[in-house]
Amino acid sequence: MPDTTDRRILRHLFADPSQPNSALAERAAVTQASLWRRMDRMKNTGVLRAIETRIDWRALGWEVEVSLRFTLDKTEPRAFDEFIAAARAVPEVIEIQTFLGSVDLRLSVIARDMAHWQQIYRDSILTLPHVADSDALMLVSTIKDAAELPL
Structure with missing residues (x-):
């Protein structure tokens, strides 16, 4: 189950899915290594399926x-x-x-x-x-x- 930090990462990711990981880590107040590990875990557990492009x-x-x-x-x-x-x-x-x-x-x-x-x-x-x-x-x-x- 996502913890408070994971939810903070997800909120910032939803706000701007195209932002680079360095900016996402800074906004979510985690290191880039921590961000990578947490995003990898969320992908492996199915919380994050994909970061996708939406076409207008x-x-x-x-x-x-x-x-x-x-x-x-x-x-x-x-x-x-x-x-x-x-x-x-x-x-x-x-x-x-x-x-x-x-x-x-x-x-x-x-x-x-x-x-x-x-x-x-x-x-x-x-x-x-x-x-x-x-x-x-x-x-x-x-x-x-x-x-x-x-x-």
Whole structure:
């Protein structure tokens, strides 16, 4: 379990993941050697999985994001596997999540504009297998997008 120092390191890491380790060690009030050992331990125990780059799709010209919720026809034993395989093959699908409850899966899909979204919807989404019901939510704005916990 992370101690107070580990949580301090994580808070500063979340604040600026691109900072060099020397700056992170200074901000977290630990030596660079201690920082390295603690980060290595947190990686080995699964607390830290990766330090990753987040892409702003809108800055690259992908203006439309749609969240699609699906309920699958569960009379087919391979429905989940076949649906997920087909969804993974759609390049514009950037996230696939599964759920318990009335919704089985959620896809996040990006498109350059509404015409591109219509093409993706007709050519790729409507052809996904074993769909019993679906619902689409178009992203208007993101108010909060935070992965950090109150450490």
